[in-house]
Amino acid sequence: MAVRIQVLGSLRVWLAGAEVDLGPPGRRAVLGLLVLAGGEAMSKQELVDALWGELPPRSAVNVLQTHVKHLRRLLEPGRPSRSGSEILPHVGGGYAVRWDAVEIDLPHVRGLVAEANEAQRDGETGRAAALFGEALRWWRGRPLADIPLLATHPKVMALLAEHRALLARYGDAMLAIGAADEVLAELAEAAADQPLDEPAQARLIRAYHATGQRATAFRLYQEVRERLVEELGVEPGPELAAAHSALLEDGEPLPAPRSALRVPRQLPAEPSGFTGRATELSILDQLVPRAGSYGGAVALAAVTGQAGAGKTALAVHWGHRVKDRFPDGQFYANLRGHSAGEPATALEVLTRFLAALDVPAERLPADTETASALYRTLMTDRKALVVLDNAVDVDQVRPLLPAGPGCLVLVTARDRMGGLVALHGARRLTLGMLEPGEALELLARVLGSEWVRAEHEAAAEVAGLCAYLPLALRIAAANLAEDPGNGIEDYAIELRKGNPLAALTVPGDEQIAVRTAFDLSYAALPAETRRLFRLLSLVPGNDIGVEAVEILTGEERAGPMLDTLASAHLVEQHAPGRYHFHDLLRSYAADRLRDSPAETRSARRRLHEWYLRGADQAAKIVYPHMFRVPLSVPDGPVPAAAKENAAEWLETELGNLVAVVEDAARTGPRPVAWLLADALRGYFWMSSRQVEWRAAAGAALAAAEEDGDLRARVSARFSLADLGFRQGRYREAVREHTGALVLARRAGWVEAQAAVLGNLGCVYWQSGRLPAAAARFSRGLELSRRAGSPAGEAVALGNLGLVHWEMGDLSGAAGHYVRALRRYRGIGSRYGEAINLSNLGQARHARGRVSEAAGLLAKALALHREAGNRAGEAETLGRLASVYCDLGRLTDALDHAREGLRLARETGEPRGEGEALVALAGVHQRVGHRQDAVRRYRQALALLRETGDRYPEVDALIGLATATGDLGQARRALALAERAGYGALRKRAAAAVESILRA
Template identity: 40%
Template sequence: MRFGLLGPLSLRTPEGRAIRPARRKERQLLAILLMRANRFVGVDDLLGLLWDAECVPVSAQANLQTYVAHCRRAMGDDGARIETGERSYRLRADPGDIDHLAFEDLVSRGFQASAAGDPAQAARLLDEALGLWRGDTVAEGLVLPVDLQPELNRLTELRLSAQAESLAARLDLGQAREVAAELVPLIGREPLRERLWELLMLARYRDGRQADALAAYEEARARLDQELGVLPGAGLRDLHQRILRADPALAVSSGPMRNASTPVPRQLPREATAFTGRRTEADQVLAALSRPGSPVVVIDGLGGVGKTSLAVHAAHRIADRFPDGQLYLDLHGYSDATPMPPIEALTRLLRSLGATGDQVPDDVAEATGQLRTRLSGQRVLLVLDNAGSADQVVPLLPVSPGSAAVVTSRDRLGSVLARHGGVRLPLVELSPAEAQTLLTEIAGADRVAADPAGAAELARLCGHLPLALRVAAANLALHPTWSVEHYLGLLREGSLAALAVDGDAAVRATLHLSYTRLDPAAGRLFRLLGVVVGPDVSADAAAVLAESGTPGVRTLLDRLCAANLLQESSPHRYSMHDLVREYARELATEDPESAYARERLAGWYVTVSAAAVRTAYPITQRLPDAGEWADRSPLAFADLPAAQIWLDAELPNLVALVHDAAERGPRPLAWRLGDLLRCHFLPRAPILEWRAVAVAALAAAEQEADRWGEASACLSLAGVARRQARYAEAVEILHRTISVAGEIGWLNCQAAAYNNLGVVHLELTRPQEASAALRTAAELFRQLGDEPGEALALGNLGGPYQDLGLLRESIQLARRELSSAPKTPHMGNSLSNMASSHRMLGEYDVALAQAQDALDQAYAGGNNWSVPTVLEVLASIHRDRGDLATAQEQAQQAVTLATDRGYGRTAVESRVTLGTILAMRGDYAAAVEEHERALTLLSGAHSARVRLLALVGLAEAYRGLGRYAEARSRAEEALADARRHQLRLVEADAAKVLARIHADLGEPAAAEYRRLQEKI
């Protein structure tokens, strides 16, 4: 018998005869059983589903039995497919007999063919799958229970994904014209699906209709703005740019488009050695992950049962099906560390997918949305390990087809299963046979075969838990002369034979015996590893604990790994299972040496961090070295990349150390390490860690009443506020920094704070205040003999000078900076500022050469944050020279780069520049759209200068459209505000537009505004 749910409910005999149960409830019952085919559904669940929100009648159970009997009778010989279990029913069927299961299988194979680069096979399989649909909805005409809605939604979403993937495959087969024709009605039904717009643009482009392809982008942008108030995603914007520049790669299939600068993340930990048993469970995980859509698998069970090992093993086996990356994250849900908050988890995942610090929102909802956007159209596998609650997990789960997640937890996470239609895999202890096999793999077949009864007893004492068994077997392997009976005797001597088969107790029993049998040096290291507060430890750090050289400590680390007390999670980096870490920390609290070891390790982290910071950020202001943490670093760094690599690798440990020092002491460590991390945070802007470290450092300094620590932490906290455009807060904190630094005579900190204050005033369009602060900073740096600092302040001073119309003075400052100081990463900014001033003076050739030099320096120095800024300057120069095509291309690149990297103000400025270029090309409607979008994106905290330039540009665009009343209103508003802010050049631009408006209208005021423009 064939069953159909993809459309009206359908039952057909092998001869093709249709069967229709008489009662609505009977049809609903069959639909429910088909949706959960081959799984027993409890009677209570069926009663709740069938009567849904209605009051379940007293006769409901009897009615259900009647419905089942009627369905069996109607199905004839196939009625036996409805099987009775213990207060439950199941409809047994092969996947090929039920259309929605056949559909999912075909789609899965189609997606795999597409990923393997076989578009013909992909199109055939996907079209066959789509042909199984006989209507628009599942079980069309039946009202199904709301509890089934997530599954119904998943099937609908999968159908749309299959349609898109089929069209993409046919596009790769050269059917551009046909695909474009099919996409138009599909987009009409689903206008907010950006993947469909991308396919339409590409199809039209490959059909030789470049203008129509660009028109599709504009239509998509308008629909997204109108319906959702959002910009097109990165995929659409990137394709738009590639079409604009006629990228030759678009002429042929190139697969999913990806930012080439972002490496594919491969974060899976190493697999456990001698992974044994769990074959059935591993196959279940793989089967669940192979389902179409965005499958989620939750593996739950008690500590030590092997959840992580299974998840990692399965992830490695299926990794090739997720070519866009495999991400791993330990959520610390059940460790002694604080469970990872969702915003921190989201931040780490987004960074792994290429987001920079400025791009990551500090709001959970916004970050969740950004993660889903980045995963859209990608095939990424997430392994979310050690989850403590559903709230911790839900924001991290993928929702777009193609990606998948494996979650491990000691909790069942029922709401994750309910909300995402996930598959639960409860993991229990190993069977006696599997436990025996694991002991054999590690301890050796001869040992186990010599005493099978003893091995069985050992497995029982270990609770049949993989972690405990591994530790016990490793102990036997390390002592070849021991028999199983001898090992059991040692357990009995330790009074452990009476342990109940409880997870933690069984693990502790084997841990204790393994620890007591270590040689003294390895035992001491294991004990001292209990003082580590971060997630892992390097071999170098372990050597500090052991007070030995790195080569020597690696021997001890290898012994601990052999005893299964430690895992080498990546080359020369080591971590512990949560239960092992808890045991090590208990041992450390009983060891008097642990306090000295903790202090020794902390000092090492500070001194090595200081060496890395001096190498990577030599001109950044920081606290003077303290006596006990002076420059005695055992590690040296050859260059900037080497230092940054070390800081990135150790960042989780360093952040954890700051928090630990702030809570337990020594508190000076918190602000000293926080001060060093500020130097690393400045160019990278990982807002979450930065703010947490600065707050902890400030709290520690205040508790100790240390003014140096307070000034340093305030300087750091102000940097966070500035990066988040919280300018009023930044001003307040910087004034406090200046005051505290002045009291203690720390002129370097004062100078840095004045420089930052000037930049913030510039952001707030306060050119006079900005100039005063920056001149003070330059003078303080001069007194200190700090040439790079003075050059930085002078370079920044060029900004307010431009706002005040002092263009020649701005150029002189930039030249002074470039000639008087050694080359620094800030030199490109000075060149860019100088180029802008020359442009405003009409000296375009000089401006163009300087801007191009600035762009070359930005690329060569890896200063990605400055690239879109320089591109905007170049676009403005080409615009003023009359090369509008080049200007538009570079302005659009600036908009795309700044938006993708989260540089809000630069993105808005670039959009304003793009709007002026579009107006000059006569596309006034598009210009209006760009300027209005810029004004929408601007918050009250952003630069008034940018807002006023947008108003001037909008006025000019409205003039081009003949909307003179609106044009005059915007221009007059810009003129009045420019006068109030003393923005002379913007005032002149506003007067120029007003003169044109009045001239168009034949009004005498035109001459007045021309005179005002010339006067300015």
């Protein structure tokens, strides 16, 4: 039986197409060392030294022999017990792996490199580039990446150097044939890993130059030169100097092309009646980067000052005034430095900014450092304005600073931002009160010039009593406008009366004038509106809709009251039907509510339970097949949108939903925290909103552990395990799932045990441990049946189908898919139905039932689009394209393949990308575009070998063999197709072998 070994990445072994579980790290290390020995024997002492160092245990040799014994059993399961090993023989007192007895990725890669070198010597640079690229695609990561104790072994380090050399050769060849755009990302990554490697940096500069990004190339040269001088005390060598000279000879640097850039427009609406601040506006105007600038640091300004000074109004007004000078977009984030709840994290803001830059949700980094680096990279060649409003301190702002010198960052904060000024060169503008004349002008804009002129002295007094602060002035003007029967003099008298009282009731309050204006506005409201205003301070998120306000207050007609508050400038309507208010007003409203603890508790409970019922309702519609904790909350109203457009409601309210989880974890009732987080888990999974997912699951776990509720702890750890799996952190996922399983057994919760086993099986399946995955899926199916859970049965059956598919049992796979489909349809899960229809369609295609496959896949595609599952849509598009190609519908095949490839790359799904590439290659081959077909087949094979998806891999091998006349590839494809039972592919592979032999 054929044995295939991978060492370029994590150590993996396949026996007859099925992956082998090698066992503990020590055993894996033994095999890794022997493979890297290149077929030469290693003595027992050499192996012991490599594994244990200078102080091995007395049992080291016995342990080593035991590892070898187990490896022989795993690699040669049918070998008689007393016969010699063909793969891992005993040689001269040591052991060796016979390279000629197994298929190893390393010698294959070296063969490709040798062939590429020969092509390059013959002047075939294009062929050399393709072969170098193919060799690189066999590298899955650091050699023996999953064996930390060998990380610094000399042979591993030598392989890393070999990889760097290969990447350099590939980069040079691709630059030589004019394909810089295809290799730019790899060169940028290599240069980042080797900041002082001059050839690597020069190669990247040449690539930027070749793709028209000369501004970036100039800037990179300056950065590398400064680094060399500062760290090594040397000037750039000949390669860097030559790259720089080529830039200079090509004229002035050009801006990067903007045709492919998305242009975010995130500034809030321009504040009405903005007045004054001419000096500050002029200073900001001077900071705008000049056209054609490509050197220097990003421009920074910090607008600081006390609350109510109009910092946000100035920033937003100026942003609208100069937005045309930032053609690549305007970014805005409220950092919530002084709002209720926690300030915004840098990762939260980076996630929103990266989404605006077209980074798919599935590819958003889950840590601040990586997200910040990606943000800086994407902003490098943009000319954009970034407004960071209401910052806490410099640490919150620093990860949000872009790298592009064409960008300007405007920060507003109460803090003086000394670190931003000292370390980053920010220009600070301290915003104080308005000038008296400007304050009168603001009043006149609202009240009319004639009225202010008629009562000039009283208006001047009102402005002074409001401390010339814009927020207080706007509220005062709104109060006067609402009651024109009273004069400005009357209002001034009221303000004079209010100040001493405010000073007594709020000792040390910096905003006495503002508080007095609030008092007068608040007192003028009807009683029910005052109550609504007070209760708004309980809103855990940044904004709220009318329906939620009605739940919070128990009032049936909150809309008119919200309009009254908006007219008095006590809240702001920032979107149709949605409101938020200034943090000072929130604080004022909270102060007014402190004397009503009973009302506070009941209002908060009403709002929390309403959001919980909404999430539960949406979950039943969008992902009914997913296991969830049974809801235990009193019956009551459910958000209308959660019933009518559930997915859209979840997206709109997500910020509030996560805020409710965190609020409930802090203030109670704690069950709301874990129940709501559990209801959202399916949405997090489908949308890949990983930042919000971690926040909700973490808060839920804290609440569950505080209360000691076993089921709650199962739910929270289950969610964290799913998140780890989604992020590819399999060890974390296994640890959390195992913990959840132990707790579920202690609680006697059979349905949860089934769900955990199913998801644990998915982790094993994804990491290639198919027997372990099948065992857990089967046990989960048994438990779901015992618990009477059709949803659990559906998931387990679908997963068992996938395992049987990968084991080559097509009939068994199809049977499981059909049974899963019945249950998914029974519970109304379009999401689950679509996945299993697509998988069944692939199985039918594999057995040659092409027309039936086309029908199944077309239905699956429609359902995926209906459910909003973009990853499933991408995968199904590729599969359907292959079917259309076999049916001769080449135009349809080409359209589906291209769309599938685009969508797969957006969603970060290598399986879908691989299948789309196979289909695209097939179309190219049918229409005679041989070189394009070969290139696409090789790209597909590199991806599919990594994902382990055998059917499209065999399809690609047949196509590549046919296109290149490679008999070895054709025979390998035939053997794989026969072993897996792919009837249609077996016939094609046999025909390919026969055709090549005849030729």
